[in-house]
Amino acid sequence: MAAQSDYKKSLEYYKHLSLFWTDIVYLMSSKPSALTSAGPMRKFAMQAKKLATEMIEANEDLTEFNTRLAEYYKQLSDTWIEAQKRVNKKITEIPQDMEHLEASKRVWIDMFENDFTQLFDSEKFGENFGKLISSELELSKHWNKMLSVLLETANIPTKNDIDEIYKELHSLRKRMSKLEKNGNQTKVKNNGK
Amino acid sequence: MENELKIDPKLVAEFFKFNKNMIEAPKMVPVPDEINLEMTPYDVAYSEDKIRLLHFNSPTQKQHQTPLVIVYALINRYHILDIQPHKSWVRNLLNQGYDVYMIDWGTPSNIDKYLGFDDYVNGYIDNCVDFVCNEASVNKVSMQGYCTGGTLATVYAALHPNKIKNLVATAPVIDGQRDTTVVGNLAKHMDVDNMVETIGNMPPEFMYYVFSVLKPFEQGIEKYINFFRNIDDKNYVDSFLRVEKWLNDTPPIPGELFRQWIKDIYQDNLLIQNKMYVGGKLVSLKNITMPIFTQVAVGDHLVSPECSMPLHYAVGSEDKTLRIYPTGHVGMIASSFSQKNVLPELGEWLKERSNK
Numbered sequence: 001m002a003a004q005s006d007y008k009k010s011l012e013y014y015k016h017l018s019l020f021w022t023d024i025v026y027l028m029s030s031k032p033s034a035l036t037s038a039g040p041m042r043k044f045a046m047q048a049k050k051l052a053t054e055m056i057e058a059n060e061d062l063t064e065f066n067t068r069l070a071e072y073y074k075q076l077s078d079t080w081i082e083a084q085k086r087v088n089k090k091i092t093e094i095p096q097d098m099e100h101l102e103a104s105k106r107v108w109i110d111m112f113e114n115d116f117t118q119l120f121d122s123e124k125f126g127e128n129f130g131k132l133i134s135s136e137l138e139l140s141k142h143w144n145k146m147l148s149v150l151l152e153t154a155n156i157p158t159k160n161d162i163d164e165i166y167k168e169l170h171s172l173r174k175r176m177s178k179l180e181k182n183g184n185q186t187k188v189k190n191n192g193k
Numbered sequence: 194m195e196n197e198l199k200i201d202p203k204l205v206a207e208f209f210k211f212n213k214n215m216i217e218a219p220k221m222v223p224v225p226d227e228i229n230l231e232m233t234p235y236d237v238a239y240s241e242d243k244i245r246l247l248h249f250n251s252p253t254q255k256q257h258q259t260p261l262v263i264v265y266a267l268i269n270r271y272h273i274l275d276i277q278p279h280k281s282w283v284r285n286l287l288n289q290g291y292d293v294y295m296i297d298w299g300t301p302s303n304i305d306k307y308l309g310f311d312d313y314v315n316g317y318i319d320n321c322v323d324f325v326c327n328e329a330s331v332n333k334v335s336m337q338g339y340c341t342g343g344t345l346a347t348v349y350a351a352l353h354p355n356k357i358k359n360l361v362a363t364a365p366v367i368d369g370q371r372d373t374t375v376v377g378n379l380a381k382h383m384d385v386d387n388m389v390e391t392i393g394n395m396p397p398e399f400m401y402y403v404f405s406v407l408k409p410f411e412q413g414i415e416k417y418i419n420f421f422r423n424i425d426d427k428n429y430v431d432s433f434l435r436v437e438k439w440l441n442d443t444p445p446i447p448g449e450l451f452r453q454w455i456k457d458i459y460q461d462n463l464l465i466q467n468k469m470y471v472g473g474k475l476v477s478l479k480n481i482t483m484p485i486f487t488q489v490a491v492g493d494h495l496v497s498p499e500c501s502m503p504l505h506y507a508v509g510s511e512d513k514t515l516r517i518y519p520t521g522h523v524g525m526i527a528s529s530f531s532q533k534n535v536l537p538e539l540g541e542w543l544k545e546r547s548n549k
Contacts, residue, residue, distance in 0.1 A: 174316070
């Protein structure tokens with residue numbers, strides 16, 4: 001726990017240090033670089049702080065991801081060891097010849113299947129797996145945000161811009177489908193007359 | 194030599210035979226990628242966005258008035274219901290004289306991430322049903338839904354009971370809290386809002402992971418050992434490769450649909466409590482008053498019987514049948530068992546209710 005807290009403290013220190021210098025450099029350079037406001041460099045300079053912040057925060061989430069991943073593999077390996085112990089105990093009772101090959105295989109498969117299914121069905125596995133996925137998603141979010149910074153500097157649509165278009169298209173498709181349906185129903189009614 | 198290791202010579206021979214089979218396998222079996230999963234011929238009767246309504250060509254004359262619309266699941270593709278001539282669900286029903294349609298959901302792309310339950314149920318399924326009613330000059334259709342398709346068909350039947358003559362729910366996902374499978378456990382711990390917001394549609398790779406932990410040793414190791422041991426058996430190999438190819442081809446699930454699925458069915462369990470809303474309308478299972486046939490499999494490791502069976506008790510129908518078969522999720526629809534037991538029973542059940 002102490003190591004974790006030291007790590008957090010030092011991370012905070014470096015985060016502050018890096019953001020301090022990013023801000024200072026930005027303040028010092030923003031006026032001269034305003035000359036290049038039509039090019040990508042000024043936009044990039046304005047957004048550079050975002051990149052630094054994202055990278056630092058991604059580092060924090062990477063720690064969480066690694067913790068969860070280590071727990072995931074620990075759960076798998078613990079289960080494997082226990083299952084193997086049970087198989088070893090049982091397998092000595094079965095003669096090791098061709099006639100009993102199938103029986104030995106069945107014991108191995110059934111015991112491993114049983115132990116691993118119990119693990120995958122357990123609360124502790126589900127909880128850690130959920131957090132592992134969430135930490136992966138956090139990393140993806142940082143990555144997306146960093147990419148957005150770069151895309152914005154080049155006037156290229158970001159994920160958010162594209163999502164807005166998808167949403168709009170979805171709503172238009174829905175409206176069109178409704179209109180078509182209403183049109184068809186009216187046609188059927190008119191033909192019936 | 195007292196310490197000599199004693200190994201049964203038959204074991205050694207088996208080991209060499211297994212190795213030989215592995216070496217010769219590429220020469221003996223087709224490349225999985227080249228296997229065509231299309232079996233029974235069909236026409237695309239209707240299409241909208243990426244979905245298609247398939248109308249199967251019948252080898253026999255239509256004997257029953259009410260057409261059957263099959264709502265396939267959202268996971269993998271429809272081919273499993275027509276995987277091989279002698280195990281084909283579709284072909285069996287055609288041979289029994291039914292007019293069979295099936296919805297193929299296609300492959301959603303990023304642009305489809307906002308498609309939800311409302312779009313699937315009140316949009317696509319409803320449009321397909323209207324099309325079939327119009328084409329077959331009927332007011333109602335029989336509807337069968339398999340797995341997650343069973344859930345969609347159930348919700349449709351609850352919201353549009355006037356268009357459904359008979360409902361067949363095959364291993365439907367209904368009561369998420371009672372689901373005892375690994376899928377249920379993982380779904381309950383998922384931050385689905387975060388997931389959909391970040392990655393949009395549910396990627397196939399994620400589905401593969403979830404399925405890979407269902408029966409990791411039987412499905413991940415034993416079946417491949419059996420495959421190489423049976424490499425000389427043409428029927429075995431053909432069946433194995435077709436099912437493998439089907440298993441490894443799953444489209445993404447639209448993000449919004451996935452979100453509502455996980456939250457409303459697995460996490461909050463709203464469907465069975467008649468508290469789920471689709472398109473602004475409350476889904477009450479009590480509205481299902483048409484004849485209903487619920488089919489579940491005891492060995493289902495994807496949708497546990499406890500998750501499907503509550504449908505039978507929750508609907509408002511007086512004419513309801515529940516069958517529990519001693520098989521698995523896929524065995525119920527694509528096996529010799531299903532041809533001999535499940536389909537004849539379904540055919541009889543539908544026959545009594547299709548021509549009234």
